[in-house]
Amino acid sequence: MTYCVGIKFDRGLAFMSDTRTNAGIDSISTFRKMFTWSKSGERVIVLMAAGNLATTQAVVSLLDERSKAPSERMPSLLETPSMFQTARVVGNLVKEVIANSVPVGQSQDAFGASFILGGQIKGSEPRLFMIYPEGNFIEAGSDTPFFQIGEAKYGKPILIRAYDPKMSFEEAAKLLMVSFDSTLKSNLSVGMPLDMLFYERDSFEIGFRKRITSDDPYFRTISDGWSNALRSAFGSLPDFTLS
Amino acid sequence: MTYCVGIKFDRGLAFMSDTRTNAGIDSISTFRKMFTWSKSGERVIVLMAAGNLATTQAVVSLLDERSKAPSERMPSLLETPSMFQTARVVGNLVKEVIANSVPVGQSQDAFGASFILGGQIKGSEPRLFMIYPEGNFIEAGSDTPFFQIGEAKYGKPILIRAYDPKMSFEEAAKLLMVSFDSTLKSNLSVGMPLDMLFYERDSFEIGFRKRITSDDPYFRTISDGWSNALRSAFGSLPDFTLS
Incomplete structure (x- = not known):
């Protein structure tokens, strides 16, 4: 399993992914599940992957080769005219890789993979997409400002409740860590270290990027502090009256 | 979908279930997903069901008929000597009902159902079981004092963090409502009203039972209060430092 989150804020985009993959529990x-392509001052593209590792690695490798050899037939990831076209390139590639992997007559479920794609290309706004194994995709808007892939459920309630489009990246980092901590505590197949990345709108540079290890002091503070904060939040609510 | 929780406390057992069933989103x-059988001063048995509605209704109806006609071959639910034997009766019945429903050569997945069974029979402790579609079951202990069936993930983090075996039923009601509120906010297929039941150990009576409707003032207080409490808990943690 996997857990990746991409969030759109007024200030830019925030991404976090775990790093655990498993073929069975043993x-x-x-x-790494977070990949970036950038051309300084012109574009930043971030991709996070969940699903079959052979599929996601093939997609990323093909995107890399395409971005390195501009003479390829398919448009390079560094030359797409817009984020929408970038999502189409990735979506078509996902569909193609999966179709090539599935044995004739079998379901494609075991080879599936989902992606979160975000970034900004000069001339347009920062955009965030979720790309399905079928190659089609949806875009985040103000009603649904974040996407999750992989083990999304444990970490969703806090995202729904604490998200605010005006958050700073300092607060966004806290929000992501709380959401990941809830997931890590509940599902063994999501594991440290975590990769975190912030993209500030109109900067066209990867702003901040860090690998959070399990002994990261801030992560430890959040993890312990959140358990206590949750318990006191719980304690602050009135008890039920049996009647 | 469904969401049901059964929890073991020092003081007794607490149960909560939602009431929504759906065959497709439209x-x-x-x-009702919570069922009880009791003999005053001697036993209280509570069963909660998730899964295929035809399967769960058949199981409950057969248990009812068996408890009403003691001359049946299978032991009646009001005459089992222990909760363990009660779990065996229910488990065997689940297996039998599912086996009867599945068309030859098809998977039983679509006909599956899971159950939480709890209660106390004079002469032994209160016990809590989770029964699988295969008819086998596990029992809650001090390490795993609660079971969830159905849409369990959204409501699990708060159970893990706020559970305390010494809780009063007034606090247990709050814990259950917070867990259900997180689930209701995230999954449309879990819906109000909720059924709540508390069994006090060694009472051999159904202690407290209430149907919580969506306009219940306490539930509204918890639902609104929890959003605010979560946000202030979140606010109380230190922000990350980008460096």
């Missing part, structure tokens, strides 16, 4: 490894 | 109905 075969666990650490793989 | 076919929604309200059905």
Whole structure:
């Protein structure tokens, strides 16, 4: 499993992904699930992947090769005219990789993968997409300002309740860490370290990027502090009256 | 979908279930999912069901008929010597009903159902079981003092963090409502009203039972209060430092 979140704020985009992959409970490894392509002053593209590791690695490798060899037939990720076209390139590639992997007559479920794609290309706004294994995609708007892929449920309630479009990246980091901490506490197949990245709108540079390890002091503060804060929040509500 | 929780406290057992069933998103109905059998001063048995409605209704109806006609071959639910034997009776019945429903050569997945069974029979402790569609079951202990069936993920983090075996039923009601509120806010297929029941150990009577409707003032207080409490808990944690 996996847990990745991409969020759109007024100030820009925030991304966080875990790094655990598993083929069964007894075969666990650490793989990066967050990938970036950028051209300074012109575009920043961030991609996060969940699902079959062979599929996601093939997609990322093909995107890399395409971004390195501009003479390829498909448009390079560094030359797409807009984020929408970038999402189409990734979506078509996902569909193609999955179709190539599935044995004839079998379901494609085991080979599926989902992606969160975000970034900004000069001339348009920062945009955030979720790309399905079928290759189609949806875009985040003000009603649904974040996407989650992988083990999304445990960490969703806090995102729904604490999200505010005006948040600073300092607060966004806290929000992401609380959401990940709830997930890490509930599902063994999501694991540290975490990759965090912030993109500030109109900067066209990767603003801040950090790998959060399990001994990161801030993460520890949040993890312990959130348990206590939750308990006191719970304690602050009135008890029920049995009657 | 469904959401049901059964929790073991020092003081006794607490149960809560929602009432929404759906066959597709456009076919929604309200059905009770919590059922009780009791013999005053001797036993209280509570059963909550999630899964295929035809399966769960058949199981409950058969249990009812068996408890009403003691001459049946299978032991009646009001005559089992222990909660463990009660769980076996229910488990065998679940397996039988599912086996009867599945067309030859098809998977039983669509006909599956899970149950939480709790209660106390004179001469032994209060006990809490989770019964699987296969008819086997597990029992709650001090390490895992609660079971959830149905849409369990959204409401689990608060159970993990705020549960305390020494809680009063007044606090238990609050815990259950917060857990249900998180689930209701995230999944449309879990819906009000909620059924709540408390069993006080060694009372051998159904202690407190209430149907919580969506306009219940306490539930409204908890639902609104929890959003605010979560936001202030979140606000009380230190922000991240981008460096």
